[in-house]
Amino acid sequence: MELLLSSMFSDQYLDFPCPKVEKMCQWLMFDEQEKDEPSQTITEDSSGNSEMDYNEQSIIYHLFKAYSEAIENGYGDLKEVIAKSILEKINPLGDAIERVTFWKFQTQENTSGTYLKAESNQNIEIAFNAFYLSFPYGRFAHFTANAAILESIPNEGVNIVHVVDFDMGDGVQWAPFLEAMSNKGISLRFTSIKFDKQRNFDTPWNSEETKRRLYKHAETCGATLVQIDEMNMEDLIIELKRVKKRGCRNEWTVFNCMISLPHMVGRRRRRKSQAMKFLASAKAFLANYVPRRGIIIIGDGEAHDISNNICSNFDAFFNNRLNHYEVVLESMEKTFPVKLREARILMETLFVAPHICSDSWFEDWKEMKEIQEKFGDDYGLMEACKFSMENIDEARGLVNEENSLFMVRVEGEMDNEMVLEWRGIPLVRISIWT
Template sequence: MLSSLSSHEEEENPDHHNHPNPPRGFASSPGNHMRQLLISCAELISQSDFPAARRVVSLLSTTSSPYGDSTDRLIHQFSRALSIRLNRRRTFHNLISSSTATSSTSTPISNPTSIQSSYLSLNQITPFIRFSHLTANQAILDAIEGQSSIHILDFDTMQGVQWPPLMQAIAERSPNPPKIRITGTGHDFETLQRTGERLQKFAQSLGLNFFFHPLQIQDDPSSAAFHLPSSIILLPNETLAINCVLYLHKLLRDDSRDVRLFLRAIKAMNPKVVTVAEREANHNHPIFLQRFMEALEYYTAMFESLEATVPPNSQERLAVEQVWFGKEISNIVAAEGEERRERHERFESWVEIMRSSGFSNVPLSPFALSQAKLLLRLHYPSEGYQLQLMNDSFFLGWQNKTLFSVSSWQ
């Protein structure tokens, strides 16, 4: 179950000096020492000892680097996020608009172009997004077998990189492929239009009867939950598939009410299949320190996987870590209330939410498992990546840490 969040912010108390100083003189590696300082800084913040926390974060900021090893780069991003949290407190009463508040917890390199570019790099240099797309696509292919017209409702389409492989698979499996219509949703209408144009050209090259409908939705879960059904054109002869890859967590707020309303709304559309992919982490904990520790463990595994599989001088890795992961880490660590959007939950929470919203788990096929294994073997041939099948769903992680889950529902 999801925990309720408290909107209460810790009050800064300059006269509070009852907490111990950060530990010194560790008989361990410099990386472990810096990591412990990072945790100590988070503990000081949770104890409202903000002056001491600022001294520690200042030390961390000057001694860590985005160009070192994985531990150094991780500490750099987390110390930066802690600094943003501390600075946000300092300027909180001077904020004059919600847009200013939002920018205070964003990454400096946060223009739409750099974010989109870093997402494409993430898709290339790590297997996690491609694994999610490939597995969701196979679940959709299995569900639409034999249908003459399909409609895919895709939430948070972005550049639409998930769909060319699906189109190619559809074109190759039948001499008379079905009509395909994708309703792509997002917050930027121009991006959606460009995505639709690219997909349309690709579909034409395959000889597919394809149509893309861009649908701009507000960055507001209640808007999506209450107004979505009237915004979607559903045709009686179409088989509907709904794709929620790394999307549902964005609808979470203080509780799961909004996401349940959303799921019940799409349940009423009677889809043949609903695909869900999410990060396997609890970054939605209401207590800051527990959320921080969970995020630190999760992104340690992500950074270590990049360290082991991507060249040290890779500009793509730098973009992924500084822009994409940096944006996520800053939001998890520095933001509170409505500003906090990266509210990832573990698979068992999504199972409870999906079932209570009227959905049943559909086992992913053995062929989907073979495809996922082939993806790892051909493109990411590191023994560190671990693929598991549990509860009829797939989980991909690094070493002993599970990082992503993909499941199918109806």
């Protein structure tokens, strides 16, 4: 576990460069003198006061409610009128509620949003490294998942660990995992899910590059990585049935499903219905094995969506999601150096804004309502697997719980859910099943 935790902060990965965060952020800072865009697009208002007063916030919250009701009832024209009214009342670089409002209701004609997105896209690789190291959302999810996987592997009778990853993306989760597995004498195999018409958006990584980097990193750290496959969901289901029929007595299978984490937004978002299909296949594969021959890991950056209260109506869902991303932006602002404010704005623009300005929230709500009705809060999975106290304590240290407003909480009947919170509001939820 100690090796895994230390490697989460290592800057020695071959092809996984992580130089000092401040140095990276300097590359993200605007040079206003070289831009034609007026400086007020990246500075606060002249009064220096970016906080809304109580009456303004109250008006905006009422407009939020009217907006969500217009969507639910199909009043497209009214929706646009309300969005325009909301935009007129906020400062796009104000406090967290104003920024989340700006990103949710921005229009194609908004030059500030276009300018910030253009700046972000020019620095995406540097921004990704800075974002991943500066904020705990992705590292918490990856460390907690990897630690649970390592603890789950039986001490005897396993020759190969097969990781089936719902969304491998840039592969950043697996570099420290490879290091931790390097001295165990167990071979590793990865299968990454490939979706039809899959393509990357504003990201320097692709699947072949990810494979190359992981193979090279495994070679460097001494891990035995024998194979990385890609297959679509249909082929995966067929393959899992074939493997189960043949038997996999010496193989430990890990189903890893990370969805809606902020750093994942640079590529096409996987819908949760697709994730449910993946998890159903995992459940079918592991069913009837005695003893169990694997583990299911779920990491969700919008896990608050799936509950009876949130799914009951779109207005509750809409406001809950707005509140969630307001808290994400607030946590970024409060934990990042003020002198690097412009770098933070770029990272907000690149990794958080696309989740907020998505036009699919109504579809997300209908989808989550169906999932809730069919599976309940536990995804319809099998037996919960308890987190170890070592994993919990290490996660608390990773997010610097003693010196920040981040907190790690354990939930679930079997203590199988670990939640990263900011001021008591959930940001990321990890759960383990077997």
